[in-house]
Amino acid sequence: MNCRVPAGEDRIIETSIFTIASVVLTLAAVFGYLNHRWLRLPQSIGLVIIALLASLGVIVLDAFLPQAQFQAAMRSLLSKIDFQEALMKGMLSFLLFAGALHIDLGELILRKWAIASMATAGVLISTFLVGFSIYFTAGALGVGIPLAYCLVFGALISPTDPVAVIGILKTIYVPKELEAMIAGESLFNDGVGVVVFTILAALAAGAAGQGGEALTASGVLGLFLSEAVGGAALGLATGWLAYRAMKTIDEHNLEVMITLALVMMTYTIAFAIHVSGLIAVVVAGLLIGNHGTKFAMSENTRDHIQKFWSLLDEVLNAVLFLIIGFEVIALTFTGGTLWLMAAAVPIVLASRFISVATPISLLGLKRSFVRGAIPVLTWGGLRGGISVALALSLPEGPEKSPILAITYGVVIFSIIVQGLTIKRVVKARVV
Numbered sequence: 001m002n003c004r005v006p007a008g009e010d011r012i013i014e015t016s017i018f019t020i021a022s023v024v025l026t027l028a029a030v031f032g033y034l035n036h037r038w039l040r041l042p043q044s045i046g047l048v049i050i051a052l053l054a055s056l057g058v059i060v061l062d063a064f065l066p067q068a069q070f071q072a073a074m075r076s077l078l079s080k081i082d083f084q085e086a087l088m089k090g091m092l093s094f095l096l097f098a099g100a101l102h103i104d105l106g107e108l109i110l111r112k113w114a115i116a117s118m119a120t121a122g123v124l125i126s127t128f129l130v131g132f133s134i135y136f137t138a139g140a141l142g143v144g145i146p147l148a149y150c151l152v153f154g155a156l157i158s159p160t161d162p163v164a165v166i167g168i169l170k171t172i173y174v175p176k177e178l179e180a181m182i183a184g185e186s187l188f189n190d191g192v193g194v195v196v197f198t199i200l201a202a203l204a205a206g207a208a209g210q211g212g213e214a215l216t217a218s219g220v221l222g223l224f225l226s227e228a229v230g231g232a233a234l235g236l237a238t239g240w241l242a243y244r245a246m247k248t249i250d251e252h253n254l255e256v257m258i259t260l261a262l263v264m265m266t267y268t269i270a271f272a273i274h275v276s277g278l279i280a281v282v283v284a285g286l287l288i289g290n291h292g293t294k295f296a297m298s299e300n301t302r303d304h305i306q307k308f309w310s311l312l313d314e315v316l317n318a319v320l321f322l323i324i325g326f327e328v329i330a331l332t333f334t335g336g337t338l339w340l341m342a343a344a345v346p347i348v349l350a351s352r353f354i355s356v357a358t359p360i361s362l363l364g365l366k367r368s369f370v371r372g373a374i375p376v377l378t379w380g381g382l383r384g385g386i387s388v389a390l391a392l393s394l395p396e397g398p399e400k401s402p403i404l405a406i407t408y409g410v411v412i413f414s415i416i417v418q419g420l421t422i423k424r425v426v427k428a429r430v431v
Contacts, residue, residue, distance in 0.1 A: 020080050027051075028318040042171045043314070044164065044321045045419045051325020052412065058329060074329045083323060084392040087385050088194075091316050092163075093267040093281045097259075098313035099166045100187055100285025101306070107180035108286070114181060117359035118377075119189035123158050126348075126355035127196060130154035133347045134340075138402070141343070143336040148204035149399040155200050156391055157348055157410055158355070159193030161384030162186040164415055167317055168382060172423045175430060178373055182380050190386050191279035195227040197390050205395060231276030235283025238266040243287060247296040252304040255297065259288060259305060320385050324415070327388060327408060337402050341409030348410050353378045372429025379425045383414040 028047065031054075035046030055074070062071040108115060131147070131154030138145045145153075165186040169179055199220050242262040246255050266284050270277030293302050356377045391407040394400045 020077070023077070024081070024319055024322065025315075028315075028322045031322060032318055042168060042419065044167045044317055045416060047318055047321040048325040048412070048415050051322050052328060055326050055328045071329060074326070078323075078326060078330050081323065083327070083385075084389040087320065087389040088393070089267075089271070091320060092386070092389075093263050093277060094312055095163045095316055095320070096187065096190075096278060097263045097281045097285040098309040099162050099183070100282045101289035101309055102166075103183055103187065103286060103289065104176075104180060105286050105290040107176065108184045111177065111181055111184065113363055114360060115184040115188065117363060118185045118356060119192050121359050122185075122355040123155075123189050123192050123196060125358055126158035126351045127151065127154040127193075127200075129351035129354060130157060130348055133351065134344060134406070137343050137347065138336075138340055141336045141339050143334075143340050143402050145399050145402055146204070148200070149394075149403060152197065152200045152204050152394070153391075153403050153407065154351075155193060155197040156387050157344075157383060157407060158196075158351070159190040159386065160186040160381040161386050162190055163317060163320060163386075164382040164384035164419070165380065168380070168419050168422060172426060174376070174426055178376060178430065181373070182377060185377075186381075187282045188279065191231060191276045191282065192228060194278060194386075194390070195224055195276060198227075199223060201394065226274070227276045228279060230273070231270060231279030232283050234270055234273075234275055235266060235280035236287065238262055238269070238280070239284035239287035239292075242284070243292045243296050246288075246292060246301075250298050250301065252298075252301040255301050256305055256308050259309070262288070321415070324385055324388060324411065328412075331405050331408055332401050333405060334402075337405045340402065341406045344406045344410050345413050348383075349378065352381050356381070372426075375429045376422075376426055379418055380422050382418055383411045385411075387411055 031047050031050040032043060034050060035041055035043060039046050039049070041049065058070045058074050062069065128151065131151035134153055135145065135147045135150035138150065162183070166183055169183060174182065239262065242258050246258055249255065262284055263281055266280050267277040270280045293305075297305065353374070357374050360374065387407050388404075388411055391400075391404045394403065
């Protein structure tokens with residue numbers, strides 16, 4: 001299709017899904033090479049840093065050469081990529097399934113109460129702590145964000161990002177039981193967080209007179225249960241069907257195709273029947289990655305499936321973190337917003353600490369964990385693309401710009417600072 005670029009009305013470029021994908025994958029490959037050759041950082045962190053530096057370079061060039069309109073051209077390219085749509089309704093299903101394939105279900109079951117409490121009560125505690133703290137802080141800084149939307153921010157920033165978390169876990173040593181806790185919580189709390197976000201966003205839109213739904217307490221509980229429980233049930237059903245089909249054959253190419261179809265169809269059905277597709281693909285991935293690999297696959301098939309999903313995981317991760325690094329160009333900053341971004345980081349970290357420590361302490365599980373579990377779970381709770389995508393999905397309004405800016409600030413700090421220092425925290429508090 002022909003798309004006119006705002007940077008110059010006389011310039012028309014041909015853009016298509018293939019063209020955009022070509023540009024993004026090429027940049028991911030180039031930046032990935034630069035990182036591997038010289039920076040030698042974990043790939044996700046390296047790509048974010050290089051893309052962020054490239055974005056800042058474009059902004060600086062635009063300041064010195066405004067007639068070139070580099071920033072407008074970059075914004076035009078980014079506008080062709082619907083990040084929220086691409087991540088939440090496409091990439092994320094594959095990334096979550098790939099992550100779940102490598103999780104030991106036995107370790108998760110041993111720590112089911114801790115994981116369940118952090119993925120539910122922990123998310124709710126963090127949501128309200130962050131929401132109220134941001135509301136009072138924003139008011140003090142002269143940034144007007146209604147309380148309802150501050151709570152929405154709390155909901156979108158509270159879940160840890162499984163893509164970022166599992167990516168970092170691949171690069172460091174963490175005791176097995178603690179790794180299961182971190183990975184298991186991140187796989188499930190994002191699904192819970194999206195449900196909480198959906199509910200609070202509907203309430204906020206209704207309070208702002210934007211046509212949001214009038215939800216009752218029973219309606220909220222019903223929506224939460226139908227999304228979460230319905231998603232888990234769907235994942236079990238589709239995962240079991242795929243498992244039964246794979247058990248009757250031994251053809252690695254076909255079985256790889258079955259896993260691919262499993263992810264896409266599970267997510268499609270979940271979207272159609274209004275249950276959590278994120279939870280559904282995680283449950284399906286756990287079933288195939290544990291029961292399926294043991295009883296339905298030959299060694300040859302197991303090897304091909306693991307290599308296929310590892311490759312797909314790496315490619316999609318590279319694209320995701322590249323786009324996160326470039327999103328800074330699309331943001332609008334003010335003095336008050338910058339101060340709020342700085343304040344949001346310690347607020348989110350403190351809320352994370354309380355939301356981890358509270359359910360663990362109440363359940364009496366603290367003594368059963370390895371030393372330093374709470375600090376590692378706090379600092380290792382990385383935020384990523386899911387938070388940015390949810391912020392982008394908010395309806396247009398005066399509150400969207402500051403929420404998107406502070407979300408981006410927390411995510412960048414989380415990926416770069418926490419991601420680069422989590423190894424030191426583990427060594428200091430655990431090893």
